Amino acid sequence: MSESRKRLIVVGDRVLIQPEEGEDRTKVGLYLPSTAVDNQAVQGGKVVATGPGNAVSAPTELDDEPWKIGGTPGEPKYVPLQAQIGDYALFFRKASVEITFEGEHYLVVPQAAILTLVREDEDPDVLNF
Numbered sequence: 001m002s003e004s005r006k007r008l009i010v011v012g013d014r015v016l017i018q019p020e021e022g023e024d025r026t027k028v029g030l031y032l033p034s035t036a037v038d039n040q041a042v043q044g045g046k047v048v049a050t051g052p053g054n055a056v057s058a059p060t061e062l063d064d065e066p067w068k069i070g071g072t073p074g075e076p077k078y079v080p081l082q083a084q085i086g087d088y089a090l091f092f093r094k095a096s097v098e099i100t101f102e103g104e105h106y107l108v109v110p111q112a113a114i115l116t117l118v119r120e121d122e123d124p125d126v127l128n129f
Helices: 034-039
Strands: 014-019 042-050 054-055 077-079 088-092 097-102 105-111 115-116
Touching: 014 088, 042 105, 088 105
Parallel strands: none
Antiparallel strands: 014 042, 014 105, 042 088, 054 077, 088 115, 097 105
16 A cells, blocks of 8 residues: 655745754854744745745736637636745745644745845856845
């Protein structure tokens, strides 16, 4: 009897982030209690999954130009998210929801709570800041 493997599906404009471990020790060697680490307003982590984006309703008033709508009829359309798998995200901690899935700790964050993304650039000729 084989065990079926579960998948975690992120919905809407949400992003699944694997948080980086909080620093429990300062640069000078002082140990911080977990309450001090947990009270930080901003946190970072790696994007491991994204939802499809924000759903957009089909413009039914454009019946005279159906070729502009595109896609399969009845299939929802989405505005894609900026976050991509593999990005490093810096986000507001209070907007996140903590979950545990198959023993792994994750945070579910709405795209609106993400402040910045760091992405590896494939094109070496592009100017980076």
